[in-house]
Amino acid sequence: MKFKLGDFVRFVDEKREGYVTKIIDAQTLGVTDEDGFEIPVAISNLTSVHGHGITAEEQDAPKPIQVSVPTISKIENGIYVAVATDNKAGNVVHFHLQNQSSSVLLMSLTTERKEKYTGAFHGIIEAYQSALVYSASLADLDLWPEFTFQILISGKTDAKPVDPLVIRKKFRAKDFSSEQKELPMAKNKGWLIRLDDLVPITIDAQKLRESFFKSPAEKKTVDAPAKEIDLHIEKLRDDHHFLEPDEILQIQINHFQNSLDAAIVHHFDKMIFIHGSGNGTLRDKIHKLISKNPHIKTYMDARKEKFGYGATEVVFK
Incomplete structure (x- = not known):
């Protein structure tokens, strides 16, 4: 019989049951009993408990x-x-x-x-x-x-x-x-x-523009962003020391996207995003998003004498 993680099983040779919580090898599973102890058990010494959660027979569908x-x-x-x-x-x-x-x-x-x-x-x-x-x-x-x-x-x-x-x-x-x-x-x-x-949540710039023409009760306003946006995580979150690298990147991308959309709403002619040089991951992500945005005319490295390759200037249509 084939088992998977999460299956509820019973021992054949003794009155004990529990959940499969580890695949040790092809012949042995780790089973955690009601006392919270994980026990290595031979697959031949286990049987599935039908009617309790998802049984082994159901795994193919x-x-x-x-x-x-x-x-x-x-x-x-x-x-x-x-x-x-x-x-x-x-x-x-x-x-x-x-x-x-x-x-x-x-x-x-x-x-x-x-x-x-x-x-x-x-x-x-x-x-x-x-x-x-x-x-x-x-x-x-x-x-x-x-x-x-x-x-x-x-x-x-x-x-x-x-x-x-x-x-x-x-x-x-x-x-x-x-x-x-x-x-x-x-x-x-x-x-x-x-x-x-x-998942990055993007703002629909056209819908935001349309919102300015709604009644005061319905109107949603978007604050104008700064002309220079610093995306270094220490500028965005006080708790950045406790964040994982993928979480940091996601926060930076979200802040970039929200600032970019707000700039489009307020008809900016250009703005600068300071992303740092580092390993280039944030820079590449930003450039990919910029290249797909229909409201952007062009972009380039911003003020190399000040930022080197650590900032990007965006020029809007």
Whole structure:
């Protein structure tokens, strides 16, 4: 019999059961029992417990677990990972992909560890429903793989299609440093991590212009940005010492995009973004976004005598 992470199993030769929390090798699994101890067990000494969560037979055709929503208003609409603790095995946590929106999600989860990839889940998650996508032992947090969520969003209304989301997430200890809370779509307590906040949110400049002609009650204003925008992380966040490199880059890109869109709204003729030289990652990301923006005429290295290659000047149409 073939098992996967998260399967609930029972020992053949003794009265003990628990969750599969580690694949040790082709013949041995790590099983965490209700006392929170992870025990190496031969696969031949295990049997699947049917009717408890997702069984091993279901792995070839994973199906989302439909969960009734107790109170939708508890959290803001979006896409979340609810990391729920287990009542029986204290170290085990279950990852539920939570669709807190009116759209339907076609979603896959791939894990990567040392350049080895595993398809952990694929399926459809209906509006305001959730699906169990992964299970692991919290004690092995440092050994967890990197998660790649690929999400296709399908709306049921007459709306423009949304670009697919590709979200890469490496869970860290700080993700679980806060107090556990009641999870809106799960019976157990745990942590709620929003995924679509990790994707750059762009401002539609045309819609912002149109908003200036709305009534005062509807009007949304956008402050004019500075002519020079410093994207060094220490200028943007006081807690930058606690951020991971990918989080820092995302914050810098978001700040760049918001400042750029605001400059377009206020009809700037040009502006400068100070990104530093470093390894060139931020500079390359910015230049790629600039090159695709229809409101930009050209761009160039800004004032080399002052910034070297650490700043880019943008000239608007």
